[in-house]
Structures are given as C-alpha cells and as structure tokens.
Amino acid sequence: MSTYKHIIAGLDLSNDSKQIVEKAKFLADATKAKLSIAHVIEPLVFTYGGDIPMDISSVQEQIETQATKDLAxxxxxxxxxxxxxxxxxxxxxxxxxxxxxQNGGDLIVVGSHGRHGLSLLLGSTSNSVLHGSQCDVLAVRVK
Structure with a gap:
C-alpha cells in the first residue's frame, strides 16, 4: 500500500476550516506527506449571475485580499x-x-456538513469534489 505524498486541504475559511486542517495535518504527519491548503473564491459574477448594475471588481479584490490573510x-x-x-x-x-x-496532489481533504433534504438534492462542494477527482478525496464530518 502506498502512502500519500501531497495532501491538499480545500477550505471555505469558515470556523470549520480548523477541523479540516487538523485532520489533514494528522494524515500528512502520519504519512510524511507534504500538506497544502487551498481556498477557492467563487467570482461574484457567478454568484449573482451578472445582475448587479455596478462595478464589483473592487469588492472582488477585497474578498481576495481578506481570503489571502485568513489562509495565511x-x-x-x-x-x-x-x-x-x-x-x-x-x-x-x-x-x-x-x-x-498541477501540484501532484494525491489526496484532497474537504469538509462535509452531512446535509439532508433539499441541500442534499442540490449537491455540495464536497460531493462535487468527489465526482471528477483523479485522486482520493476524504470528506471530514465537521461539527
């Protein structure tokens, strides 16, 4: 059985992120793997469908700046x-x-809230990461 070489923790930067990093770090330490953390910002244009009648580029920049600080x-x-x-x-x-x-990741660790009902039908980020991934995916149940 091979061990992991590069673990990537996908974070939403909510309060749950620490739980995910703790689990990913435990696995990285146990397998002597490299650990990376990642946050993906959804463009405001995607979120609001382009229906905002103003320039939101400065808001997007502020979101990116804050996310960079929080991830750091x-x-x-x-x-x-x-x-x-x-x-x-x-x-x-x-x-x-x-x-x-692009970075040789062989395990992606994401959080899962265990949603039910309509949220489950609409899908979640962790479910989307699982489907289509070329490497292993670990969904950590967050409290």
Missing part, C-alpha cells in the same frame, strides 16, 4: 509555508481538481 493565518498556525497555500478564483470543485493535478 491558518498556514502560520499549522506551520504550512506560504508556497503551499493556494488562493484561486473559480468553481471550487474544478479548481481543487486543477490544484491537485
């Missing part, structure tokens, strides 16, 4: 170097797949 703070707390921190703009599942492919 997590990186510092868990001893993850800045070159192993990724902030990208796009669709979360697609971008996490791309980060894993």
């Amino acid at each position: 703070k997590l990186g510092e707390e868990f001893g993850i170097a800045s070159d192993n921190q990724f902030i990208v703009v796009g669709q979360p599942a697609n971008e996490l797949h791309a980060i894993a492919t």
Whole structure:
C-alpha cells in the first residue's frame, strides 16, 4: 500500500476550516506527506449571475485580499509555508481538481456538513469534489 505524498486541504475559511486542517495535518504527519491548503473564491459574477448594475471588481479584490490573510493565518498556525497555500478564483470543485493535478496532489481533504433534504438534492462542494477527482478525496464530518 502506498502512502500519500501531497495532501491538499480545500477550505471555505469558515470556523470549520480548523477541523479540516487538523485532520489533514494528522494524515500528512502520519504519512510524511507534504500538506497544502487551498481556498477557492467563487467570482461574484457567478454568484449573482451578472445582475448587479455596478462595478464589483473592487469588492472582488477585497474578498481576495481578506481570503489571502485568513489562509495565511491558518498556514502560520499549522506551520504550512506560504508556497503551499493556494488562493484561486473559480468553481471550487474544478479548481481543487486543477490544484491537485498541477501540484501532484494525491489526496484532497474537504469538509462535509452531512446535509439532508433539499441541500442534499442540490449537491455540495464536497460531493462535487468527489465526482471528477483523479485522486482520493476524504470528506471530514465537521461539527
């Protein structure tokens, strides 16, 4: 059985992110794997369908700046170097797949809230990451 060489934790930067990084770090330490953390920012144009009658580029920049700071703070707390921190703009599942492919990731760790009902039917980011991934995916149940 081979061990993991590069684990990528996909984070939404919510309060649950620490739980995900803790689990990913435990696995990375146990397998002596490299650990990276990643956050994907969905473009506001995607979120609001282009229906906003104003220039939102400065808002998008502020979101990216804050996300970079928040990810760096997590990186510092868990001893993850800045070159192993990724902030990208796009669709979360697609971008996490791309980060894993481009950086030799062989495990993507994401959080799962265990949604039911309508949320389950509409899908979730962790489900989207699972389907279409070329590497293993671990969904960590967050509290």
